[in-house]
Amino acid sequence: MSENREPIFRLSFVSSGAVVPTPTASEVLARLRSGAPWDEACICPAQGDFPRAHISWHDSEGFNVHCFENEHSLGHFLVNEHGFSRPSVEINLGGQALERWPRELFVSEELAAEALKYLFECAQLKPSLSWTGTGEFPREAIWQGREERESWERTYRVRRT
Numbered sequence: 001m002s003e004n005r006e007p008i009f010r011l012s013f014v015s016s017g018a019v020v021p022t023p024t025a026s027e028v029l030a031r032l033r034s035g036a037p038w039d040e041a042c043i044c045p046a047q048g049d050f051p052r053a054h055i056s057w058h059d060s061e062g063f064n065v066h067c068f069e070n071e072h073s074l075g076h077f078l079v080n081e082h083g084f085s086r087p088s089v090e091i092n093l094g095g096q097a098l099e100r101w102p103r104e105l106f107v108s109e110e111l112a113a114e115a116l117k118y119l120f121e122c123a124q125l126k127p128s129l130s131w132t133g134t135g136e137f138p139r140e141a142i143w144q145g146r147e148e149r150e151s152w153e154r155t156y157r158v159r160r161t
Helices: 025-034 109-122 145-160
Strands: 009-013 016-019 041-047 052-056 062-068 075-078 091-092 097-101 131-133 140-144
Touching: 009 075, 025 041, 025 052, 025 109, 052 109, 062 109
Parallel strands: none
Antiparallel strands: 009 016, 009 041, 041 052, 052 062, 062 075, 075 131, 091 097, 097 140
């Protein structure tokens, strides 16, 4: 009897509370591309919380892959390169803040699939890929918190009419 030595992961999506066995990397990415623009996949071991990956699709920008190695990790983003452009991609952080991030945090399907395949096989970040820490890239806050969001929404609505 042969043993399956690959780590076993579970997958969930923001749009669905169901936890399912992890399909292939390409299946995860295809579902994100075809889903709601706010959807996000969360992948973690079936018997634990780490390593953990959060993946989202941003139309015309690419995939955002954010991984945490353990409970002490602040997280690392998969990047195209380490030289960052001016923050220009708007990211809504769960309704708590709206920020702009640099384009380098959004990667191709091929690069995202390579990172996920390695995570599924080895339960760690692929060291040959480029990663940056959560606080190690330029970002701009557009609003934070309820009061700033409501003020921004009022201003934005006035400008559009």
